[in-house]
Amino acid sequence: MSSQGPRVVLLGKQGAGKGTQASRVAEHYAIAHLATGDVFRAAARDETPLGLQAKEYIDRGELVPDPIVIGVVREHLEDNDRQLVEAGFILDGFPRTQVQAVELDVVLEGDALDVIVNLDVPTEVVLARIAGRRVCVQCGTNYHVDSPPTEPWWCDKCGGHVVQRDDDREDAVMRRLELYEIQTLPVIQYYRRTGRLVNVPGQGDSNDVFAAVVAAIDARWELRR
Numbered sequence: 001m002s003s004q005g006p007r008v009v010l011l012g013k014q015g016a017g018k019g020t021q022a023s024r025v026a027e028h029y030a031i032a033h034l035a036t037g038d039v040f041r042a043a044a045r046d047e048t049p050l051g052l053q054a055k056e057y058i059d060r061g062e063l064v065p066d067p068i069v070i071g072v073v074r075e076h077l078e079d080n081d082r083q084l085v086e087a088g089f090i091l092d093g094f095p096r097t098q099v100q101a102v103e104l105d106v107v108l109e110g111d112a113l114d115v116i117v118n119l120d121v122p123t124e125v126v127l128a129r130i131a132g133r134r135v136c137v138q139c140g141t142n143y144h145v146d147s148p149p150t151e152p153w154w155c156d157k158c159g160g161h162v163v164q165r166d167d168d169r170e171d172a173v174m175r176r177l178e179l180y181e182i183q184t185l186p187v188i189q190y191y192r193r194t195g196r197l198v199n200v201p202g203q204g205d206s207n208d209v210f211a212a213v214v215a216a217i218d219a220r221w222e223l224r225r
């Protein structure tokens with residue numbers, strides 16, 4: 001019997017609630033929540049050569065090439081004699097391409113992933129969630145068309161104007177969702193082929209979704225323990 005935690009990848013579209021679920025899973029199992037954005041910021045702050053290279057792409061608003069993404073994640077996982085790998089973790093935002101998925105298996109060697117959870121939410125649902133977002137231009141407080149400020153559309157906290165960000169407009173969201181589908185479909189197929197993918201419907205109550213995610217992880221993790 002091992003006391004170490006599960007090794008999980010959480011896949012899901014923008015707006016599927018992936019970040020929230022990943023945080024709760026990390027807390028539930030007392031494992032590290034590795035959100036790609038945080039890992040990149042840490043590498044840039046520590047000024048590792050790969051971290052600095054990644055930062056150049058991010059600052060230019062470009063996609064970071066696969067070898068650099070993989071290098072940054074590898075450095076992070078192998079830091080401190082792979083303690084993180086042995087203790088368990090949940091990856092959120094990585095792997096995003098099939099090349100990254102294959103390389104992740106190489107990095108982990110014998111310490112294979114236990115389960116890949118695909119948080120499945122229909123495109124029209126995430127589109128409505130994201131396109132309904134509104135934000136205060138002064139203080140950054142978030143609102144939604146379903147829960148507007150008392151005085152539409154002026155901020156309850158600071159009186160600033162509450163608007164839709166350009167990134168949240170329907171056409172911009174659709175472009176990102178299409179890019180996600182194109183990149184991630186091969187990742188999903190790769191994990192399905194190797195028998196490690198579990199599809200969890202991500203609609204409905206957040207607590208019910210969390211329970212389903214934990215059940216999916218426990219079912220696979222038991223096999224290793």
Ligand SMILES: [Zn+2]
Pocket residue numbers: 136137138139140141155156157158159160
């Ligand atoms: Zn405000």
